[in-house]
Amino acid sequence: GAEGTGEVPVSTLASFRRVKALTTDEAVVRAALARTEGLRLSPDGASVSRIDALPSEDRSGARTVYIEPLPPSASIESVSVLFKPCGRVALVSLPRLPSKQIKGHALVEFGTSDGAERAVAELDGTTPEPGARPLRVLRKAQWLAERETYKRLRKAGQDDSEASQNAEVSTALAREEEARLAASTPRTVVAVANIGRSDKIKALRREMAEVCEELAPVDYVDYGISNSGNPTVAFIRFKTDVGAAEAARLLQERRQQFAGKVADFELMGGAPLREYLAKIDQLRRTSAISKKKKRDQWWARKWGGEGGGGGDGSTRGCAGEGDGVVIDDGEGGAGHHDGGSGGGKGGESGEGDARDGGAAGSGTDGCASADRASKRDRDVAADAEEEAQSAQTPIAPALKATIGEGASSSVEGAKRRRCT
Numbered sequence: 001g002a003e004g005t006g007e008v009p010v011s012t013l014a015s016f017r018r019v020k021a022l023t024t025d026e027a028v029v030r031a032a033l034a035r036t037e038g039l040r041l042s043p044d045g046a047s048v049s050r051i052d053a054l055p056s057e058d059r060s061g062a063r064t065v066y067i068e069p070l071p072p073s074a075s076i077e078s079v080s081v082l083f084k085p086c087g088r089v090a091l092v093s094l095p096r097l098p099s100k101q102i103k104g105h106a107l108v109e110f111g112t113s114d115g116a117e118r119a120v121a122e123l124d125g126t127t128p129e130p131g132a133r134p135l136r137v138l139r140k141a142q143w144l145a146e147r148e149t150y151k152r153l154r155k156a157g158q159d160d161s162e163a164s165q166n167a168e169v170s171t172a173l174a175r176e177e178e179a180r181l182a183a184s185t186p187r188t189v190v191a192v193a194n195i196g197r198s199d200k201i202k203a204l205r206r207e208m209a210e211v212c213e214e215l216a217p218v219d220y221v222d223y224g225i226s227n228s229g230n231p232t233v234a235f236i237r238f239k240t241d242v243g244a245a246e247a248a249r250l251l252q253e254r255r256q257q258f259a260g261k262v263a264d265f266e267l268m269g270g271a272p273l274r275e276y277l278a279k280i281d282q283l284r285r286t287s288a289i290s291k292k293k294k295r296d297q298w299w300a301r302k303w304g305g306e307g308g309g310g311g312d313g314s315t316r317g318c319a320g321e322g323d324g325v326v327i328d329d330g331e332g333g334a335g336h337h338d339g340g341s342g343g344g345k346g347g348e349s350g351e352g353d354a355r356d357g358g359a360a361g362s363g364t365d366g367c368a369s370a371d372r373a374s375k376r377d378r379d380v381a382a383d384a385e386e387e388a389q390s391a392q393t394p395i396a397p398a399l400k401a402t403i404g405e406g407a408s409s410s411v412e413g414a415k416r417r418r419c420t
Contacts, residue, residue, distance in 0.1 A: 007049035010041075059193060062113045062272055063090070065120060066143035068105035068136050070094075082128060083108050087115020107140065112252070113266050138171065141271065142178075146171040178270060186241040188219070189268045189276060190248045192234040195223075196259025201231070204259055212236050215250055216243025222280060234258075235268075235276060 013019060014029045023029065033048045034041050040051050070079070076092045083089050088111035095103045110116045116139065124137040138146075146167045153163035190212075198204050201224040209221045216238050223234035238244035248267040255262045268276060 007042075007047050009047050010045065013048065059191070059266065060109055061140050062266070062270075063111070063116050064107055064109045064140040065116050066105065066107055066136075066138055066140055067123075069133055070102060070104050070106060071132065072101060072104075074102055074106070079106050079108060083110075083115075083119055083123070086110070086118040086122060087112060089115075113269065117269060138175065139270070142171055142175060145174065185269075185274055185277070187267055187269045187273060188238050188241050188244045189273055190236045190238070190244055190251075191266045191268050191272075191276075192223075192236060192258070193232065193264045193266070194261055195232045195234060195263050196257075196261035197231050198259040205234075208234060208236060208258060211256065212238070212247055212251075215247040216240070235280075 010026060010030055010033065013033075014024070014026045019029060030041065030045050033039055038051055039048055041048050065083075067079070074094070076094055079092045079094065080089045089108060090111050091107075091109040093107040093109075095105070097103060108116075108119065110119070120137050120139060123135055125134050127134050149170050150163050150167040153166055154160070158166065192208070195204075205221050205223045208223060209218055212218050212221070217240070219237040219239050221234065221236050224231065236244075236247075238247060245267055248265045251263075251265040256265070257263065
């Protein structure tokens with residue numbers, strides 16, 4: 001349908017066998033559709049569509065469970081009733097044989113992943129009626145893995161019974177490991193889907209943070225960062241699992257909108273949560289390395305390379321002990337953190353000595369000290385020039401006598417390069 005709302009004619013729905021078994025009157029079908037939550041009839045009543053479009057990313061697998069064995073009398077209605085206490089049941093798939101008999105298993109999709117997790121926790125191993133075999137309820141992903149294991153064992157030569165039993169054992173071990181990992185991973189991340197498209201990524205990210213912060217303390221909002229550029233998906237990490245669960249519930253209940261669309265909120269857990277956390281952790285490490293590289297490149301372009309900071313009489317050194325740079329081939333020099341900022345011709349120590357007229361600073365304020373020293377050099381030079389002019393003497397000897405040969409070049413170097 002248009003914009004993912006699945007709009008279809010009412011006459012098409014009325015032609016389905018299951019609908020026709022209930023009624024052949026389209027007016028009755030239309031009335032039932034009008035009362036169904038989440039659906040909307042067109043003004044003329046000829047078609048029906050969803051109120052909210054389907055999310056662009058299919059996350060139904062995390063909300064779906066597999067159940068077996070079911071009695072031959074099981075129906076979609078009976079399965080829905082069985083699972084209703086766990087959460088809103090969105091869909092029941094009951095596969096049948098060509099003879100119309102059910103195959104003995106079903107897939108149940110819930111409105112949220114919480115419903116699926118409750119179903120596994122509360123119904124697995126239970127008997128729905130006296131004398132019945134205990135139910136196996138497991139996540140869809142686990143069932144798919146078990147099916148692949150069964151196929152592999154069959155190809156390896158095991159008979160049907162042996163392959164089936166070994167596949168179930170493999171699933172049981174995987175579920176134990178899953179439970180152990182889940183217990184050690186707090187559920188603090190809420191996945192947000194069906195966000196409206198907007199080119200104001202930063203503004204929308206701030207809005208999400210503000211909305212969620214009103215409900216529970218937020219660690220960060222991951223929108224437009226790690227989701228492969230998908231502008232309809234976001235991840236919000238809260239500081240506590242309790243806060244994340246409560247925020248997800250409230251946001252879903254009040255049909256919170258972002259960028260003009262009602263979003264879907266799901267508390268992440270299990271393997272999807274661990275995969276996301278590993279992904280965002282790797283992204284942060286990669287980003288930190290990239291930022292450091294760019295910072296070092298910028299520093300090298302600005303100050304002329306890597307190494308110890310120092311001056312050669314024309315410029316001043318300004319560098320950190322751990323990330324020093326060479327400024328105009330200075331040899332010795334300066335510690336932005338430890339040693340100060342040395343300058344002047346052939347400055348080698350950077351620890352407070354002003355050699356051949358160079359100025360030196362110390363400690364974390366090395367750059368500022370060098371700036372002050374350079375300003376002092378300029379003031380002295382200016383005073384010397386005034387004295388030389390008044391005495392009708394050449395300026396160069398006066399400067400040399402007053403501050404040494406390094407002073408004038410230090411003044412010029414200060415004009416060309418500034419410590420930042």
